Amino acid sequence: MTTGDSEILRDLADEAAIRHLIERYFFGLDRRDGKALASIYTPDGVERGDGTVVDVDSHVAALLRVGKFAYSHHIIGSVGIEIDGDRGTGDTYALAFLAVDEKDDEGGRGRMVVRGLRYLDDYVRTAEGWRISRRDGPIPLWQYEIDSMPPALPGFIFKT
Numbered sequence: 366m367t368t369g370d371s372e373i374l375r376d377l378a379d380e381a382a383i384r385h386l387i388e389r390y391f392f393g394l395d396r397r398d399g400k401a402l403a404s405i406y407t408p409d410g411v412e413r414g415d416g417t418v419v420d421v422d423s424h425v426a427a428l429l430r431v432g433k434f435a436y437s438h439h440i441i442g443s444v445g446i447e448i449d450g451d452r453g454t455g456d457t458y459a460l461a462f463l464a465v466d467e468k469d470d471e472g473g474r475g476r477m478v479v480r481g482l483r484y485l486d487d488y489v490r491t492a493e494g495w496r497i498s499r500r501d502g503p504i505p506l507w508q509y510e511i512d513s514m515p516p517a518l519p520g521f522i523f524k525t
Contacts (some may be wrong), residue, residue, distance in 0.1 A: 379448050382495045383488055387457055390497075391439040397432050399425045405497055407489060412499040435464035435475070451490040458483050461503075464513065477513040481506040 386405050393401030402425045410418045419427075431437050442458035458481070465476040484502030488495050 376448060379453070379490075379495070380446050383446050383448070383453060383455060384444065386488070386495050386497065387441060387444060387455070391441060391459065394428060394431055395437050395439055397429060399429055402428055407491065407496045407498045411497065412487075413501065431463075435466060437464070438462040448488075453488040453495070455486040455488060456483070457486070457502075458506075459503075465510070475513045477511050478508060479511065480508045 389401055390405050392398075393405070403421050406421050406424065408421060410420050411424045412418045439462075440460045442460060443456075444458075445456040447454050461478075461480040461482055463478045463480070465478055480503075482503040483506055484500060484504070486497050486502075487499035489498045
């Protein structure tokens with residue numbers, strides 16, 4: 366393996382590790398898993414887009430307010446990552462599906478909010494791996510509200 370090959374492999378491994386960091390964020394958010402969320406940030410705090418630095422516990426507590434929704438589901442869209450040595454930046458677009466309220470007892474409709482979001486991150490390589498040191502987001506891009514229906518598959522799918 367040449368030196369160039371080693372650099373390419375390291376770049377690919379770094380990008381994969383940062384993508385995994387982004388995935389862990391959304392998975393932790395949807396599972397309401399504060400420990401998983403805390404593990405993606407630098408331990409000395411998170412600098413927000415407005416320049417304030419917040420300790421990780423306070424930042425995670427704010428994130429867990431997503432628990433006010435009956436459930437949430439986030440889908441990662443476009444991701445742009447730039448890496449320069451032990452630092453990197455990222456620009457991530459995502460969709461958030463948020464159940465505003467539960468369906469009624471008869472299985473009627475509830476309300477869903479669908480949002481387009483953007484996250485601008487700074488990453489740093491630590492002894493534990495890549496972590497987010499600065500985050501500007503979620504930045505809301507658009508939103509709409511719709512009625513939701515009980516989850517069900519059409520009956521014809523399982524008929525023989």
